[in-house]
Amino acid sequence: MDLKNHYDTLYKESIEKIVADNYHIDSQIDSPSDRRFGLTLIIRPDLQTKTTIQHFLNELKAIDPDQYYYPNSDIHITVMSIISCYDGFDLASISIPDYVAIIEKSLINIRDIEINFQGITASPSAIMLQGFTNTNSLNDLRNNLRTQFKDSGLEQSIDKRYSIQTAHSTIARFRKPISNKEKLLAIVEKYRNFNFGKFKVDSCYLVYNDWYQREKWVKELHRFI
Numbered sequence: 001m002d003l004k005n006h007y008d009t010l011y012k013e014s015i016e017k018i019v020a021d022n023y024h025i026d027s028q029i030d031s032p033s034d035r036r037f038g039l040t041l042i043i044r045p046d047l048q049t050k051t052t053i054q055h056f057l058n059e060l061k062a063i064d065p066d067q068y069y070y071p072n073s074d075i076h077i078t079v080m081s082i083i084s085c086y087d088g089f090d091l092a093s094i095s096i097p098d099y100v101a102i103i104e105k106s107l108i109n110i111r112d113i114e115i116n117f118q119g120i121t122a123s124p125s126a127i128m129l130q131g132f133t134n135t136n137s138l139n140d141l142r143n144n145l146r147t148q149f150k151d152s153g154l155e156q157s158i159d160k161r162y163s164i165q166t167a168h169s170t171i172a173r174f175r176k177p178i179s180n181k182e183k184l185l186a187i188v189e190k191y192r193n194f195n196f197g198k199f200k201v202d203s204c205y206l207v208y209n210d211w212y213q214r215e216k217w218v219k220e221l222h223r224f225i
Contacts, residue, residue, distance in 0.1 A: 001166075006166065007130045011121040015185065023174055034210070035087045035088070036211045039209075041103060041145070041207075043079055045077070049199050050072040050075055052197050060187055069171070069172050076169060080142055081158070091219070094154070100206065103222075104224065107141065113201040114134040115134075117196035118193065118195055119191070119192055120191045127172040127173075127188060128170050128171065129169045
């Protein structure tokens with residue numbers, strides 16, 4: 001995949017929808033009855049990168065405080081959604097050591113992964129960071145996971161929603177009508193090609209999580225170093 005072209009196309013199409021008031025509001029963010037949970041392998045950016053991200057989010061908060069902005073604790077990159085969040089998933093129904101073993105096997109011979117957050121893209125419901133990798137290692141890891149889990153017999157839903165190929169990170173979601181669209185889009189455009197930071201991945205985390213990776217729901221099951 002040509003990541004830059006993919007992010008550019010997504011940005012153009014999504015901004016057009018936002019301008020036309022054809023964006024999507026997530027009605028479940030504040031719902032106490034949302035019981036969608038799943039199992040995910042994630043990467044967390046370093047503190048310096050997250051601090052830079054918060055400077056950007058603070059500018060958005062100043063003109064539209066009612067949207068949903070990710071705190072540092074929740075910012076992540078999805079390596080693989082192993083069990084996509086669904087209502088009724090019970091952690092007690094799976095054997096965590098079996099999942100850990102497959103992930104450890106998938107990580108063998110994976111070289112260093114470095115991620116650069118360069119610029120902003122969007123979807124009709126969210127604002128995201130554009131992540132770029134230095135090598136094919138992240139995709140190699142994902143392909144290993146696909147192969148290993150396919151042959152495992154374990155519960156999984158890899159690629160059922162879509163086949164993940166990017167290194168993006170969702171950092172804001174629309175949960176209310178945008179109050180000042182022109183100013184919000186101006187800030188997004190200002191950061192369109194901004195360098196938020198580059199970091200070397202030192203760990204991956206297997207987590208039990210809700211749809212939004214909120215700290216109050218996330219349970220870290222294993223850290224892979």
